[in-house]
Amino acid sequence: VERVFRWGKQVLFQCKTRCAAEEHTQRFLAVHLRMTGRLLIGAHDTSPKHLRARLVLDEGAVLFVDTRRFGTLEVYENLEQASPAGVDPTTADFTIERLTALLKRGRSEQPLKPWLLRQDRLVGLGNIYASEICFIARLDPRRAASGLNADEIRRLHGATCEVLSAAIDACGTTFSDFQDAHGVTGSYQQFLSVYGRNGLPCRSCDRSIDKIIQAQRSTFFCSHCQR
């Protein structure tokens, strides 16, 4: 293993194979955790419940644990195969201009919040942060993604950067399953503005947070603050 890094929502292990006869000596092992997957570092012989794969290293092992078995483990020969088509909002590529172009692409009437989950536009956002970003940007999640004006796009861009950076600092959100490689759980839950807070008072205006279903996924928002 030469390098381990994130690519969209996948964790990539860049590996050099030992087979000299092979044309490609480079391989990428791509792990997608989906809903309940975890990568843990352990001893060679540890076998936690729901262990799906064990990558044995010279010292210890990387354990792929996944309760619901939605997670995937694939091998790619190059990064393009693993590459999600969207822009990574944690990188310098994510500019207001770039976001504007993505929103206008295909003039999608798709509602904003489901649009934020599209990995072919932006990579890495999930259902929690999509709701949180709409709240921080003060945008109604039902608005058409292509219908935002320049100021609204600027707010959306700022909110995306803000939410992701704060959540990463807090090591993620953690409802029940997430842990990092050392078993540490995230603490961003304490900062959530809307997700899971339906019926509770908006932290900004005190009115009740609503829960709706968009594209078969729950969305939380404040109909007073988000327009």
Place this chain on the structure above:
DNA sequence: TAACACCTGTTC
């Protein structure tokens, strides 16, 4: 874009 599928555990 809806409906459903893939799984299992937790909560209502």
Place this chain on the structure above:
DNA sequence: GAACAGGTGTTA
């Protein structure tokens, strides 16, 4: 016992 869950893929 049903409903729900942080994700995504297929089918119509």
